[in-house]
Amino acid sequence: MRSIFPILSFLYATAFAVAEPVLSKPFLTPLNSTTGWIIGNGLWNITIGDVYGKKLFYGGRDLIGDAVGHYQGYDGENNFVWTSASIYKETPEYLDVVFSATEIDLHWIIYPDQAGAYQYVENKALPTLAVLRTLFRLDNTTFTHGRTNIKDDILPPFSDILASTKVQDETWQRADGTFITKYDFSDFIRNLDFHGVYGSEFGSWYIRPGRDYLNGNHLKQELTVHRESATGDAVELNVIHGSHFQVNSSATFPVGKIWGPWLWYLNSGSTDDAAERAAQEFASWPYSWLNDSDYQSRGSVSGRLVLSDGRPAANASVFLGDNNSNKSTLDQGEHYYYAATADSQGNFNISDVRTGTYGFYAWSDGGSIANVSTTFSRNDIAVQNGDETALGLLTWETQARKPIFQIGELDHKALGFRNGGLLYQHALVAQSPANLTYTIGQSNESDWYFGQSALGAWTVLFDLAAANVSSNGSAVLSLSLAGYSKGASLDVSINSNLLASLTSTTLPNDPSLYRSATIAGEWRYFEFDIGAGVLQAGTNSLVFEVTNTTLWRGFLWDSIILEWKE
Numbered sequence: 001m002r003s004i005f006p007i008l009s010f011l012y013a014t015a016f017a018v019a020e021p022v023l024s025k026p027f028l029t030p031l032n033s034t035t036g037w038i039i040g041n042g043l044w045n046i047t048i049g050d051v052y053g054k055k056l057f058y059g060g061r062d063l064i065g066d067a068v069g070h071y072q073g074y075d076g077e078n079n080f081v082w083t084s085a086s087i088y089k090e091t092p093e094y095l096d097v098v099f100s101a102t103e104i105d106l107h108w109i110i111y112p113d114q115a116g117a118y119q120y121v122e123n124k125a126l127p128t129l130a131v132l133r134t135l136f137r138l139d140n141t142t143f144t145h146g147r148t149n150i151k152d153d154i155l156p157p158f159s160d161i162l163a164s165t166k167v168q169d170e171t172w173q174r175a176d177g178t179f180i181t182k183y184d185f186s187d188f189i190r191n192l193d194f195h196g197v198y199g200s201e202f203g204s205w206y207i208r209p210g211r212d213y214l215n216g217n218h219l220k221q222e223l224t225v226h227r228e229s230a231t232g233d234a235v236e237l238n239v240i241h242g243s244h245f246q247v248n249s250s251a252t253f254p255v256g257k258i259w260g261p262w263l264w265y266l267n268s269g270s271t272d273d274a275a276e277r278a279a280q281e282f283a284s285w286p287y288s289w290l291n292d293s294d295y296q297s298r299g300s301v302s303g304r305l306v307l308s309d310g311r312p313a314a315n316a317s318v319f320l321g322d323n324n325s326n327k328s329t330l331d332q333g334e335h336y337y338y339a340a341t342a343d344s345q346g347n348f349n350i351s352d353v354r355t356g357t358y359g360f361y362a363w364s365d366g367g368s369i370a371n372v373s374t375t376f377s378r379n380d381i382a383v384q385n386g387d388e389t390a391l392g393l394l395t396w397e398t399q400a401r402k403p404i405f406q407i408g409e410l411d412h413k414a415l416g417f418r419n420g421g422l423l424y425q426h427a428l429v430a431q432s433p434a435n436l437t438y439t440i441g442q443s444n445e446s447d448w449y450f451g452q453s454a455l456g457a458w459t460v461l462f463d464l465a466a467a468n469v470s471s472n473g474s475a476v477l478s479l480s481l482a483g484y485s486k487g488a489s490l491d492v493s494i495n496s497n498l499l500a501s502l503t504s505t506t507l508p509n510d511p512s513l514y515r516s517a518t519i520a521g522e523w524r525y526f527e528f529d530i531g532a533g534v535l536q537a538g539t540n541s542l543v544f545e546v547t548n549t550t551l552w553r554g555f556l557w558d559s560i561i562l563e564w565k566e
């Protein structure tokens with residue numbers, strides 16, 4: 001009797017072969033009679049008109065349906081109009097298709113076996129702008145969930161938005177008092193591994209390794225995904241230059257600046273699969289396939305930061321940014337940027353830095369240097385291709401003052417305070433009390449709240465010995481704000497002596513508090529001299545009184561430091 005196993009093996013192999021996707025070369029196909037093109041491969045394809053990409057087919061399904069689709073634009077709805085599409089480069093491995101508008105070129109790098117494509121944008125004639133983005137708006141029934149590295153949840157149902165009351169930009173209040181807002185899916189973009197929208201059968205993801213083309217420092221936050229309020233579309237945002245949580249991001253870019261490349265990736269909706277792919281992409285950056293001499297020309301910067309009192313600048317935030325800039329590191333955005341963290345000994349090494357001349361900046365990220373209110377900067381840091389720029393030992397001058405007390409670590413963040421560091425959520429500052437008393441030596445850091453907004457006074461009580469008052473006399477009060485949202489005023493006084501009034505007329509607005517932030521907006525720092533005779537032996541009071549307020553606006557706290565002036 002002849003064995004049946006070879007027959008079964010043949011049938012199994014045949015069935016397996018049929019189950020494998022049929023791959024085809026990447027393609028660009030112009031449409032007849034109207035402006036438009038189809039691009040893709042054997043796994044997916046999308047039809048792109050003069051502005052919008054529609055009819056995204058993958059896995060036998062149109063993933064856009066009645067949604068708006070794929071498009072690019074700046075500052076609201078200034079969307080790019082494609083005047084041409086052409087094959088920029090074709091290799092045995094991939095096809096590079098470039099879509100051209102007056103302002104930019106958008107490249108799609110399409111491999112035959114890849115569900116999705118790499119993309120990058122090159123500046124041709126962009127105006128000065130604050131927001132630059134690419135995005136997909138996808139079918140609202142297929143894509144039910146959104147995912148970032150800190151939030152993985154259902155997108156608010158469109159029916160909930162329609163049944164709720166709008167209370168501010170893209171924010172609605174339900175009948176039960178809870179809120180719906182697109183800002184609750186925001187994130188610190190330099191921490192993102194991947195983000196996107198997904199459902200039970202499909203997922204669409206942005207994976208952005210490198211990130212040197214993004215504006216801002218470690219605390220740069222942006223929108224990621226949300227439910228579109230007018231149509232219910234599932235929105236997958238790729239904000240590559242943005243301003244939603246900072247004072248200013250208006251920038252004028254050099255011709256030829258490249259944003260990207262990033263990977264737009266399609267799958268079955270598996271977050272595990274997307275995570276695995278993200279790990280591969282991060283390991284592959286900088287991409288060897290991008291044949292651009294400026295992109296490939298890179299070096300590194302290393303050194304060691306030590307404080308002037310001898311302490312290593314342990315875990316300090318370090319940043320390579322604009323040279324000789326008068327902008328905050330959060331607001332810088334015209335060129336390329338590198339955010340890193342020093343080790344426990346103050347050592348840092350920033351690799352794969354594009355060649356050029358940079359400013360180098362450092363500041364406390366808490367921990368053993370949480371009392372350091374000064375920052376470090378050095379300009380004219382030249383990076384050459386293939387070389388290490390060794391800065392050697394860098395001495396960071398501290399404020400060198402004797403402490404009286406400190407509330408909160410100085411790290412530019414509201415962590416450690418009540419509600420500080422919770423997930424993004426609208427109106428959280430409304431839970432902060434109008435009046436509060438904090439007693440040094442008795443109260444805990446968590447007794448102070450992350451944000452102050454309501455009319456009322458927060459009072460800090462502290463005792464001083466007569467010997468300290470007589471020998472020292474004058475002092476310095478340092479206030480570090482993690483953010484400030486315009487519409488509130490704060491009087492700062494000590495023992496009934498007014499030190500300062502912080503108001504909207506002198507403080508520029510960042511939208512952190514009213515856009516769901518619980519950690520940071522844009523950092524501000526103030527020092528106020530306290531003359532001899534103001535502090536007294538026994539109990540003293542430091543008062544922060546909100547004298548004017550607007551709902552959900554106010555002050556996001558970082559640290560309060562009182563020191564003897566020496």
